[in-house]
Amino acid sequence: MRISDFETEHFFAKYEFSTPFQLCNSDCETISIAELLTMADVPMKNFGELSLGYTQSLGHPELREKIAGSYENVTAEDVIMLASPVEGIYLAARAVLEPADEVIVLTPAYDALVNVIEHIVGRANVHRWNFIAGKHQWELDIGQLKKLIHLKTKLIVVNFPHNPTGFLPSQAQMDQLAEIVEQNNLLLFCDEIYFGLVHSGTKPIKSAAEMTKRSIVLNGLSKTYGLPGLRTGWLVIRDRELRENIINWKSYTSICASAPSEFLAMAAWSVRQQLRDRSIALIEHNLNLADAFFQRWPQLFYWRRPMASSIALVRMDVPSVQAYATELAERAGILILPAISLGSDDQHMRMGFGRAAFGEALQQFEQYLHTQFN
Ligand SMILES: Cc1ncc(COP(=O)(O)O)c(C=O)c1O
Structure with missing residues (x-):
């Protein structure tokens, strides 16, 4: 297919x-690798001595603990490490969606955020929430989003900071979005792979993981931290049932992260x-x-x-x-x-x-x- x-x-x-x-x-x-290990004060010898067996499928407990600690109201249990950030889009879409579910996607968007979803639910069931070309900046119209919600809508997909516009909503807009998700019993997939890259003059916002339990948040080390070759990513999912479904799907894609990447990701986290x-x-x-x-x-x-x-x-x-x-x-x-x-x-x-x-x-x-x- x-x-x-x-x-x-x-x-x-x-x-x-x-x-x-x-x-x-x-x-x-x-x-x-040498620069990273020097920066993190980890002897190269330790990396050389790493054994190349399978790693824990949910990720190293210490790394999950540390990542969870960077969010409010998130525990290590809520964090699933991935074999690549893009894997998280596939896993979440597979675990959440049935054919004919309706999905709203903020567009334009990173290809996977639209194509994987269209593949599962059918093209006609993916509704685009389009950015507006403002005079000075790209703009979001929450009213347009509200009009796109129907009885069969299951999921809203967003990406903040946004690829490709570089848009970041205000905290008030994020609060509105979380409220819409809660009131309509929807799920929110928030791709936060550029999290933390906020320019001077822009106010940072909270992670969607801190705002609603009905969120699935994607993040990783590729963009903000400049380490795409590690292929390290993670999902934050506070809902236990959904998390278990995603973990099951992961056994069919990657099982676990690569051992060298996990080792280096731990070093990177200490100097993030x-x-x-x-x-x-x-x-x-x-x-x-x-x-x-x-x-x-x-x-x-x-x-x-x-x-x-x-x-x-x-x-x-x-x-x-x-x-x-x-x-x-x-x-x-x-x-x-x-x-x-x-x-x-x-x-x-x-x-x-x-x-x-x-x-x-x-x-x-x-x-x-x-x-x-x-
Ligand atoms: C919005 C967004 N999500 C996810 C990814 C996937 O990241 P990676 O290529 O590190 O798997 C990208 C990469 O360009 C991206 O722009």
């Missing part, structure tokens, strides 16, 4: 390792503030470069500055951003992501600000633009 193409991953698979100048990565700058601060500093620096760049090209781009995360959704006035991105990758080795793969239109691209080489890539892009538009 086929599932819709995972267009974003296919695009990256084609170009990520062949284009030298990248402007659209969603992860932040990574570090080596440092890793996050490093990511935020890079993003703020690159956003300033982007501000200046977009000021120089007002006729070609419409820039809505992100409030949080490592990414932004930018309008580009060319006939097709998809065709332009392909030409740019193949002719100039410069990578932008056509946001049509994320369910946006063909006038938008996603940019990413978490990488150290962003400034150099932006310079290359600007030189290329001059050859075409000036």
Whole structure:
């Protein structure tokens, strides 16, 4: 049985390792194992001595305990470690949904948040809650969400901070969302993989796990902490029955996390503030470069500055951003992501600000633009 193409991953698979100048990565700058262990004060010898047996299927108890401690009202029991963050989307969708259930998804969205769900419940049963293109920023209309709720609605899927807009709701909007979920006996899947990447001037918000027991929260070390190669993720589920159902599904996908990843994830957790601060500093620096760049090209781009995360959704006035991105990758080795793969239109691209080489890539892009538009 086929599932819709995972267009974003296919695009990256084609170009990520062949284009030298990248402007659209969603992860932040990574570090080596040696750097991580030095930062965490863990002798390399300990890593070498790690045995390569199976690990505990729910994750190392100490790691689950520590992760739970970073949320209010969450215990280690509520935390399930995953073999990758994206696995959590599949497991939750499988455990929660039956064919013909209705689901509301905030769009545009990371492909898996729509495609896996459409595969299970049927395309006609997935209703899109669309972002509104405001003058300065992307905006959410809670009234639009309320109108989409019907008797058969089971689940609302959101992602905050949001890929690709970089939007973060206010705490008041999150409170409203939690209230809607509770009042209508729904479930909320909140993908928080960019949690903690909040830009200066934006107020941080609580995790959905702290706000309602009817939530399933996804997080991991890929984006905020710059460690996507570890493939470490986790779900927070406070409802016991739902959690057990998800744990059962996990026995069919990964069983447990890889031992080296778990070891390194524990080291990373001990220095997570440092890793996050490093990511935020890079993003703020690159956003300033982007501000200046977009000021120089007002006729070609419409820039809505992100409030949080490592990414932004930018309008580009060319006939097709998809065709332009392909030409740019193949002719100039410069990578932008056509946001049509994320369910946006063909006038938008996603940019990413978490990488150290962003400034150099932006310079290359600007030189290329001059050859075409000036
Ligand atoms: C919103 C969102 N959720 C989940 C994931 C999956 O993370 P990973 O690729 O580390 O499994 C991504 C990755 O891009 C993402 O953007």
